[in-house]
Amino acid sequence: MAWRSVTKLPTLPFLLLALVTLAHAQTCAFADDSCIDPLAQTAVPLSFSPLFPQNISFYYGFDAAYLSASDGLSLDGQSEGPIVKGSFWLGYGSHISSNSIRANHTSELAVRVGNLTGSPGGGNNGCDGVWGSQCSQDIKRLLQGSIYDLSVMGSYYSNPLQTVLRELWQTPLAIVSCPSTLFTVQSIPVESFAQEDEVSGSVEVVDSGNSVSPWQTWFVHGVTASEQAEQVAVGILSRGPTYGSEQLKNPDDVQIDLVCVRAPQEAR
Ligand SMILES: *[C@@H]1O[C@H](CO)[C@@H](O)[C@H](O)[C@H]1NC(C)=O
Numbered sequence: 001m002a003w004r005s006v007t008k009l010p011t012l013p014f015l016l017l018a019l020v021t022l023a024h025a026q027t028c029a030f031a032d033d034s035c036i037d038p039l040a041q042t043a044v045p046l047s048f049s050p051l052f053p054q055n056i057s058f059y060y061g062f063d064a065a066y067l068s069a070s071d072g073l074s075l076d077g078q079s080e081g082p083i084v085k086g087s088f089w090l091g092y093g094s095h096i097s098s099n100s101i102r103a104n105h106t107s108e109l110a111v112r113v114g115n116l117t118g119s120p121g122g123g124n125n126g127c128d129g130v131w132g133s134q135c136s137q138d139i140k141r142l143l144q145g146s147i148y149d150l151s152v153m154g155s156y157y158s159n160p161l162q163t164v165l166r167e168l169w170q171t172p173l174a175i176v177s178c179p180s181t182l183f184t185v186q187s188i189p190v191e192s193f194a195q196e197d198e199v200s201g202s203v204e205v206v207d208s209g210n211s212v213s214p215w216q217t218w219f220v221h222g223v224t225a226s227e228q229a230e231q232v233a234v235g236i237l238s239r240g241p242t243y244g245s246e247q248l249k250n251p252d253d254v255q256i257d258l259v260c261v262r263a264p265q266e267a268r
């Protein structure tokens with residue numbers, strides 16, 4: 001008899017706790033930049049070898065809202081109009097190839113979304129379908145060359161891809177084979193996710209992301225959910241020289257991979 005009352009008593013508080021936890025896991029306030037409750041999300045597999053011998057996944061998703069002045073809510077100093085919250089991260093297993101570590105490398109992921117529509121498909125993880133293979137090749141060559149130049153110049157930098165993209169964003173360079181709006185976006189968030197150390201032969205990798213812990217979120221003003229769904233999200237992955245690492249022989253030593261998706265992803 002005694003055990004019954006003991007087991008019965010905690011039932012209600014336990015149930016309440018479970019409901020609260022569930023509710024918390026499923027919602028993320030729009031204004032909270034540490035998480036995302038995506039209206040649309042896409043994940044695509046891609047290869048980023050040799051560092052990751054198995055395919056990794058690129059995730060992009062967004063949430064949308066409408067700011068009205070009467071709500072008294074403002075984000076990034078703006079208080080009226082449609083707004084989108086974008087997010088991205090990579091997903092990968094723990095298998096990393098330590099025998100590919102021959103220099104101090106920093107790996108980064110940049111994402112640009114906005115002022116670019118098209119149909120992802122074909123080579124370069126869907127980017128050739130958006131702008132053609134020539135443009136994909138030219139973007140890779142431009143970024144390889146810029147990171148190579150940065151590394152031989154000798155002035156300090158922390159994240160090579162982020163450094164060269166900031167310059168291209170501030171002073172957009174026209175690539176003849178590419179859409180002219182390539183660098184014309186409100187922001188290009190960049191996250192560094194792997195740091196190789198040639199001395200110890202080890203690599204430090206950021207944890208895979210998820211919607212509770214996306215790598216980054218950012219706000220895009222003046223864009224509605226349906227407009228964002230038309231936009232192609234371009235992911236740029238790089239594995240480049242950490243500042244002060246051994247001199248590169250040529251720009252080809254910088255690895256650049258592209259990935260182009262839309263959310264929601266159209267059926268192919
Ligand atoms: C890795 O991803 C690429 C690009 O999506 C795909 O073509 C390839 O089949 C995948 N490989 C494996 C082993 O899943």
Ligand SMILES: *[C@@H]1O[C@H](CO)[C@@H](O)[C@H](O)[C@H]1NC(C)=O
Pocket residue numbers: 113114115184185186187220223
């Ligand atoms: C598109 O480009 C214009 C400038 O030409 C800029 O004002 C606008 O913010 C860009 N849109 C996005 C979504 O980045």
Ligand SMILES: *[C@@H]1O[C@H](CO)[C@@H](O)[C@H](O)[C@H]1NC(C)=O
Pocket residue numbers: 104197198199243244245246
């Ligand atoms: C590589 O990184 C390690 C750890 O930060 C450092 O001790 C070493 O000097 C670096 N090697 C080069 C060539 O920069």
